[in-house]
Amino acid sequence: MCGIFGAVAAKPVADLLVEGLNRLEYRGYDSAGIVTLEDGELKRVCAVGKVDALRRRISTGGPLGQIGIAHTRWATHGAPSEHNSHPHIAPGVAVVHNGIVENHTELRSALKTQGCTFTSETDTEVIPWMISRSIAAGAAPARAMQEISERIEGSYAIGVLTQQDPDVIHARRAGSPLVAAFGDSGGFIASDVAALAGMAKEAVFLEDGDRAEIARDRVTIHDSTGRIAHRRIVRVDESFETLDRGGFAHFMLKEINEQPTVAAAVGARYAPSDAFDEIMVDFRRLDRVKLIACGSSYYACLVARRWLAEVAGLEADVELASEYRYAPVIAHTGNEVAIFLSQSGETADTLACLDKAKSLRIATIGVVNQMMSTLGREADYALPLLAGTEVGVASTKAFLAQLLVMARLVAHIGAMRGHRAAAERFREGLDRVPGWIAATLHNEAAIISVAEHFLHAKSAVFVARGGLYPLALEGALKLKEISYIHAEGFAAGELKHGPIALIDHTTPVVALAPSGELFSKVASNVREIAARGGRITVLGDRRAILSLSDVASTALTIPSCDDLIQPIVAAIPLQLLSYHVAVARGSDVDRPRNLAKSVTVE
Ligand code: F6R
Numbered sequence: 001m002c003g004i005f006g007a008v009a010a011k012p013v014a015d016l017l018v019e020g021l022n023r024l025e026y027r028g029y030d031s032a033g034i035v036t037l038e039d040g041e042l043k044r045v046c047a048v049g050k051v052d053a054l055r056r057r058i059s060t061g062g063p064l065g066q067i068g069i070a071h072t073r074w075a076t077h078g079a080p081s082e083h084n085s086h087p088h089i090a091p092g093v094a095v096v097h098n099g100i101v102e103n104h105t106e107l108r109s110a111l112k113t114q115g116c117t118f119t120s121e122t123d124t125e126v127i128p129w130m131i132s133r134s135i136a137a138g139a140a141p142a143r144a145m146q147e148i149s150e151r152i153e154g155s156y157a158i159g160v161l162t163q164q165d166p167d168v169i170h171a172r173r174a175g176s177p178l179v180a181a182f183g184d185s186g187g188f189i190a191s192d193v194a195a196l197a198g199m200a201k202e203a204v205f206l207e208d209g210d211r212a213e214i215a216r217d218r219v220t221i222h223d224s225t226g227r228i229a230h231r232r233i234v235r236v237d238e239s240f241e242t243l244d245r246g247g248f249a250h251f252m253l254k255e256i257n258e259q260p261t262v263a264a265a266v267g268a269r270y271a272p273s274d275a276f277d278e279i280m281v282d283f284r285r286l287d288r289v290k291l292i293a294c295g296s297s298y299y300a301c302l303v304a305r306r307w308l309a310e311v312a313g314l315e316a317d318v319e320l321a322s323e324y325r326y327a328p329v330i331a332h333t334g335n336e337v338a339i340f341l342s343q344s345g346e347t348a349d350t351l352a353c354l355d356k357a358k359s360l361r362i363a364t365i366g367v368v369n370q371m372m373s374t375l376g377r378e379a380d381y382a383l384p385l386l387a388g389t390e391v392g393v394a395s396t397k398a399f400l401a402q403l404l405v406m407a408r409l410v411a412h413i414g415a416m417r418g419h420r421a422a423a424e425r426f427r428e429g430l431d432r433v434p435g436w437i438a439a440t441l442h443n444e445a446a447i448i449s450v451a452e453h454f455l456h457a458k459s460a461v462f463v464a465r466g467g468l469y470p471l472a473l474e475g476a477l478k479l480k481e482i483s484y485i486h487a488e489g490f491a492a493g494e495l496k497h498g499p500i501a502l503i504d505h506t507t508p509v510v511a512l513a514p515s516g517e518l519f520s521k522v523a524s525n526v527r528e529i530a531a532r533g534g535r536i537t538v539l540g541d542r543r544a545i546l547s548l549s550d551v552a553s554t555a556l557t558i559p560s561c562d563d564l565i566q567p568i569v570a571a572i573p574l575q576l577l578s579y580h581v582a583v584a585r586g587s588d589v590d591r592p593r594n595l596a597k598s599v600t601v602e
Contacts, residue, residue, distance in 0.1 A: 028596025036065025345373025
């Protein structure tokens with residue numbers, strides 16, 4: 001989602017700003033822009049589309065200002081267009097903004113009656129106008145920043161440039177992440193500390209309500225009460241991890257193929273008996289677990305719930321963060337832990353739930369890929385996913401790592417609670433996962449021919465039961481997000497209660513039906529679908545595929561493995577299927593339309 005970058009230096013900053021935006025590209029965006037302050041004038045350059053389009057405009061105009069702010073915008077209020085791109089300007093003030101101003105309609109009406117004119121449809125544009133009017137009324141920029149925070153409702157991070165304070169970037173964080181940093185080359189702000197690698201030496205993560213002033217040689221932070229705040233200083237990496245596709249056609253394909261390595265890394269870190277010793281939660285006494293996340297991470301939670309019940313004899317509630325954050329609070333008794341799954345660690349809804357759990361004094365564990373993210377820093381305990389940077393917007397290796405870290409945690413909890421045999425059986429299966437994933441990846445050629453059956457489909461259905469049901473949801477999500485084919489996942493037993501009406505000879509159906517406890521149940525559902533003309537692809541081991549070969553037209557093969565392990569291995573062919581359908585349909589696989597890698601607004 002939106003990315004903020006700002007720099008103040010002893011040389012023109014336009015190149016630094018564009019480089020900063022380049023590094024924030026992974027968040028997803030549809031336009032980009034910068035403002036620099038040059039000879040007392042705010043100069044704005046924006047472009048719709050990629051940062052490269054902005055770079056081309058800048059190289060032919062060359063702003064020379066030594067202070068500037070920059071932004072990649074993921075459209076929320078108003079279409080992607082130059083006039084909606086940030087920075088937004090009012091007399092003497094430019095603003096970049098991440099988040100949402102919820103009361104922008106009222107603020108805009110009030111400002112209009114005072115003669116302010118608006119050039120965009122964004123919620124953001126009220127901010128420069130409010131600051132500009134405060135300064136015009138005599139307030140110093142710092143005071144104006146304080147005043148707007150009293151008027152804006154919503155969560156946001158902003159960077160502000162004023163003619164009044166030509167050597168200072170003003171910034172404020174209220175809900176959305178923002179980092180202030182400094183080094184030999186100057187002062188900076190950024191949405192993500194990784195974007196500052198090699199530019200700044202030290203950084204501070206602003207806390208909610210913090211206001212910062214960033215000059216070339218100093219950063220000053222005030223907390224929400226206006227007092228000077230001393231935040232923990234962290235060192236910034238010296239080099240930016242440049243990412244390449246390593247010979248693969250897309251990052252997504254590279255990341256799918258990295259999964260045996262990720263699985264091995266997770267095993268090496270979490271298999272040892274002391275792997276969870278840092279977590280000071282008495283798992284033996286737990287009454288309940290809450291698992292909270294969004295999207296694919298939520299589906300990983302659904303799998304983990306089943307494991308917790310089967311391996312650790314523990315009930316879990318799985319919550320969609322976007323719903324749970326507004327759910328009524330029910331006073332709980334007993335021992336509870338809340339586990340948050342988020343590859344980015346910046347998902348706004350998940351973070352709101354983290355705050356909620358903390359306010360209820362529930363112990364919190366973050367399972368997160370970016371340890372420097374808000375979730376990584378603010379959960380009581382953080383478990384790294386060890387997936388490495390995931391560039392593809394559709395999660396693959398991070399989803400797998402979520403399953404694997406949760407599996408190891410569940411095995412640990414199971415053993416602590418006296419379910420030693422179940423925990424041991426689970427661990428033995430987990431040890432074999434890297435090999436099983438590698439074997440599944442070898443079936444890619446066969447998966448490409450299955451993908452051909454989906455190319456012209458308008459709608460696709462995924463069905464499964466038990467521990468694989470969340471994978472039906474995940475398979476459908478993966479297909480829709482990158483191929484734009486409408487797809488739904490259903491519990492196979494639910495089909496008769498409505499969804500079977502969707503089935504006809506134009507509907508490809510993926511039935512997750514490997515041998516195991518529920519095979520005969522799913523097999524019956526598969527036959528019901530076949531009887532209605534559905535075009536069935538069976539995902540299963542060879543034995544299961546053979547026994548459904550009279551009704552299934554194609555198959556996705558996985559190795560024969562324990563029921564508990566099947567959800568992990570099944571993820572691989574589902575990812576490859578979606579990938580090859582999307583490639584054949586010509587989608588932008590790594591950056592699918594309308595989606596962002598890091599969902600920092602609710
Ligand atoms: C889908 C996908 C998303 C994320 C969701 C939560 O492929 O990646 O559904 O799982 O946006 O993101 P995180 O895990 O960063 O909280």
